[in-house]
Amino acid sequence: MNQNEKIVFKVKIFVRKKLKHKSSGHGYWHAYRVAQMAIFIGQKEKADLKVLELAGFLHDIGNDKDNDHEIKGAKISQGFLTKLKVNERIIKQVTYCVKNHRFSKGVIPKTLEAKIIQDADKLDALGAIEIVRVFSVSAAKKRKTYDPNVKPDFNYYLKHGVSRTAINHFYEKLFKLKNLMYTKTAKKIAINREKFMKAFLKRFFQEWSGEK
Numbered sequence: 293m294n295q296n297e298k299i300v301f302k303v304k305i306f307v308r309k310k311l312k313h314k315s316s317g318h319g320y321w322h323a324y325r326v327a328q329m330a331i332f333i334g335q336k337e338k339a340d341l342k343v344l345e346l347a348g349f350l351h352d353i354g355n356d357k358d359n360d361h362e363i364k365g366a367k368i369s370q371g372f373l374t375k376l377k378v379n380e381r382i383i384k385q386v387t388y389c390v391k392n393h394r395f396s397k398g399v400i401p402k403t404l405e406a407k408i409i410q411d412a413d414k415l416d417a418l419g420a421i422e423i424v425r426v427f428s429v430s431a432a433k434k435r436k437t438y439d440p441n442v443k444p445d446f447n448y449y450l451k452h453g454v455s456r457t458a459i460n461h462f463y464e465k466l467f468k469l470k471n472l473m474y475t476k477t478a479k480k481i482a483i484n485r486e487k488f489m490k491a492f493l494k495r496f497f498q499e500w501s502g503e504k
């Protein structure tokens with residue numbers, strides 16, 4: 293293992309331990325997927341891959357109570373990477389990515405790497421894995437899967453921050469994500485993932501109405 297691989301290895305162990313108790317899709321494997329996606333986008337967009345890998349794994353490290361987890365996460369990341377004697381420039385960039393990863397806070401990131409981390413994080417809310425996550429979170433929170441009498445209502449979602457049914461969540465939040473991507477590469481992936489989700493919903497409604 294070279295020095296960089298050793299650092300990533302230690303970061304992975306740290307993240308796994310810290311996010312051990314997280315469920316609802318924001319645990320270690322979410323961090324893993326965001327890191328892999330960020331690297332993929334970063335290769336196409338010619339960004340700093342070292343920064344992206346570390347920031348991908350660390351972006352939700354402060355996420356134990358959700359509130360302001362980006363601020364807490366940035367501090368934790370800075371402390372841990374300093375302990376590992378990571379290059380100061382990289383620490384600064386990673387910390388910036390972690391601090392500015394939440395699109396829901398309305399922050400427009402200034403660096404390409406922070407834009408890519410936001411994109412990779414949003415992409416994890418689209419596609420096959422997200423379909424599984426939506427229904428499992430919905431069941432855990434005792435929300436309905438679908439109710440034809442409860443139509444999607446974006447204002448309801450804005451006011452309450454949750455959807456009344458799992459199916460409504462696709463329309464009230466997830467299908468808005470593709471227009472929020474910063475990079476061309478992420479936008480392309482988002483369009484493709486949304487297409488897959490829409491095909492799933494088409495079939496769902498066909499079965500619901502006895503057409504298939």
Ligand SMILES: [Fe+2]
Nearest residue numbers: 351352355394
């Ligand atoms: Fe987050």
Ligand SMILES: [Fe+2]
Nearest residue numbers: 322351352413
């Ligand atoms: Fe995240």
